[in-house]
Amino acid sequence: MGRKDEEKTGRLPLIRCYCGAEILVLPSLERMNEAIENHVKKHKRRLKAKCDKEVEAQLIREFLSAQVFERITEIR
Secondary structure, eight states: OOHHHHHHHTOOOEEEOTTSOEEEOOSOHHHHHHHHHHHHHHHHHHOOSHHHHHHHHHHHHHHHHHHHHHHHHHHO
16 A cells, blocks of 8 residues: 555555564654564564574564565655
């Protein structure tokens, strides 16, 4: 859904994790990073092996960050 679609429907820009969670795209890069890291922490708590946690965390960060950049280009 692009910016025009969001304006028509009144929907806020969101990114979605592969787990289904939705995260609001925030105008501050610092706050957006905090939101992503908070979500990553939730995933890390579910895993037992440390190496699995770090791999999973990095994959989620990259997946969500890519979506943020896509959304920013749609908004501008």
